[in-house]
Amino acid sequence: MLKYSRQREAIKNFLANRYDHPTAETVYTEIKDEFPNISLGTVYRNLALLAEIGEIQKLSTGFGPDRFDGRPEPHYHFICNQCGCVLDLTVDGLDHINVLAGQDFDGEIEGHLTYFYGKCPNCKQEKVKFSTH
């Protein structure tokens, strides 16, 4: 049975108000303002739990630590090749790729996980700035 915990609530609220997909470490250090002696283990445990019950999302980008997204509803993510930032990305009409993938496959495709890569708006700007003088 799941019991209320202020720490868990604080972690969830913290994530709900952030859009930069922080790491467990970031959640830990930031939440320390409110809970000066919260444990890193508590942060990891609650992040895992919240992800499991679908209240947040865990992003394993492949490089560096996992990141967490306070928006539970399904959406895509963009990772900047230059600065490494992670941005939310709403892309419609991508469900059909499961069908495409299943075309020549004897198993059963149930879902997919996609990360988009490139230059974020900021880094795209930067590049223009440097290349035109």
Add this chain to the structure above:
Amino acid sequence: MLKYSRQREAIKNFLANRYDHPTAETVYTEIKDEFPNISLGTVYRNLALLAEIGEIQKLSTGFGPDRFDGRPEPHYHFICNQCGCVLDLTVDGLDHINVLAGQDFDGEIEGHLTYFYGKCPNCKQEKVKFSTH
């Protein structure tokens, strides 16, 4: 300057003949037949190097250790939710999803990384077997 090394060559050949996307640990233990005192560090170093120069691919699936694919040409991957196996998957006509993703995005989409999930052919079979008696 890149110098030849038999260990690197062996690692590359080993991967070229495997289609199960082994982990560094697996490469290490298997390649020990030929090089009894090869170092795990050597395996990691060469896997990273081969991936960097594009002769193999590194797969970060998000759970467990990274896996390696001896086929350098771009293709997709399927991960079985049940047994965890990783299979190659050829899916055509998926380049356009970069365009779709860039529709309402001010940055620049340069690529994407997609993993498909579901039941592999074997596990799909299993399920049928158990549910029909």
Add this chain to the structure above:
DNA sequence: ATTAAATCAGTAACAGTTACTATTTTTATT
């Protein structure tokens, strides 16, 4: 108020990977 279960803080352990160092291989030059 009492109690049992859940959660906690603190810390140790763990997995996967990278970094360091002294020795060996490779390869270009004599």
Add this chain to the structure above:
DNA sequence: AATAAAAATAGTAACTGTTACTGATTTAAT
């Protein structure tokens, strides 16, 4: 073939991110 510089190696230590353990605290039902 011998020499020498650069690259790679084996072996091991260290590191990063995460999980597991333990005894104390908090929650929530009685």
